[in-house]
Amino acid sequence: MSVLELFCAVDDFVMSFAPQLQASQLAASKQRARAGQLWPSEIMTILIHFHQSRYRTFKSYYTQHVQVHLTSEFPHLVSYQRFVALIPSVQVPLLAYLQRCYGACTGISFIDSTSLEVCDPKRISQHRVFAADAKRGKTSTGWFYGFKLHLAVNDRGELLACCLTPGNVDDRAPVPTLVKKLRGKLFGDRGYISAPLTLWLFEQGLQLITRLRKNMKDCLMHLSDKLLLRKRAIIESIIDQLKNISQIEHSRHRSPTNFVIHLIAGLIAYSHQEKKPGLHLDEHALLAA
Template identity: 25%
Template sequence: MNLDDFIITCFCLIDEMVPMMTKEQPLRARGPMPKLCDSEVITMEVVGSYLGLNQDSALFAYFQRHYTSFFPALAQLSRTTFVRQAANLWVVKERIWCWLRDAVIPYDPTISIVDSVPVPVCRFARVPWCVRFRGLASYGKDHVDRQTFYGFRLHAQISWTGLITRAFLAPANEADGVMAPVLLEGTTGVVLGDRNYCLPDRQAFLRSKGIALQAPFRKAHSPKAAAYQSSVLGRVRYRIDTVFGQLTDRCKIKRVWARDLWHVRNYLLRCLLMHSICFWFNQQQEVPPLQFDRLVV
């Protein structure tokens, strides 16, 4: 499909789901009704995330310049009003994402993969003077870029096919193994992780909950592990690296412009919603679900 068809398809899907998520109840108790309907705002956020427009100003300017024929009210709307309305809809986006995961997209919940990705909120050199997220964000290590960063870590669980099923935002200094019980609460089955999840005490606790957390052994534990374990697990859990690569390259989650958790939450949720919608579109067309580039030609 071309970009116009992609926008129309996303709008039809979202416009059908929004009343289901709100249970036909009005979202606003008082005040004037917005000029843009909520389905239009969420559609522009999803399509903007797909196109790599990670800044609200860039997203608003793009659609106001090229798609006022699709969204006529944009010509009479200010950017701040659009951004405020979009951020206020974070609960609706979360419900749509959960509904797609639980009721629409088929996947095997007994096999999953966990890992985390850095979410910097400030350039490292400016951290001493940065007042954003003070007391919430922290220092952490980005093992891919091999540098220290300031911000959060997005801990995620994906299905074997690559669907993001759970996500949890934590300060950057929280270790992956420590956050595993929080991320995996309420799940069962086999979960694959990297060496950061090789914590015998945590793995034993999760095993009592019906979760078999498999992770490559560390050097300290190598005498107790099978010789083939690390190499095999390293090969089969590559899919989460593909998902994080999409969130990093397409959605630019390593360059967050938000100034508070309210906007960070909205930004991450629209990225997760975009990923799930594109995943489902590919699944409907019976093509590899993570090949997003072939959706719009």
């Protein structure tokens, strides 16, 4: 997606969302913000486009690309320091736009979590930015310090829901929040095995399907469910793209608010990808898997 196409999509949303945001601010007795040089849609577009670029740091992207090559698209650019100060102002619109970018539930969903490390474990005692929020957690690859990003996706590779928790939160805890609008079958790893959770999901119209632990008895499983369970790697491919292409994980954050905003922008950038990891399910493909 080009910068122009991205801006048009973001600006159309902001134009429809702005009256609701202003009404909520007035209801909360907040003064109306004065218009600045950059419109919220321009700030949002730059933040999202950064995660579509190949720059590793936002400062390099803004000073070497935006201020050099995108001056015609954004004629009222501000300095880098001023732009960083404007970033928190678009947190609510970005979050609302992310929800607009969610895909539709197809009846086949996958759920998983991934670690978002905020600093090297050796520097935990010196870390200050996320000292009040980040926690020690453990994944299959070892211990980390930071947060967990919980995701639910469909078989087309589209995001359905997401949730951010401290690193020490059990993967099963945010499931009720993630599956509010889901139906059909939900595939997860062994970390989601729980009899109470399975029963609760069944009452909500969802069938939780996971692999069995070694100490569990074998149970009959439909062939199609067994084949789809092998395709659970789709969500791991999505997480890999989020980390390596959208760059949602790094240790250079200096503000919790900007960390959340850049995470949201990275998820939106992935949602706008033309090609996403998908199963392209049909009867022949399923039987040949």
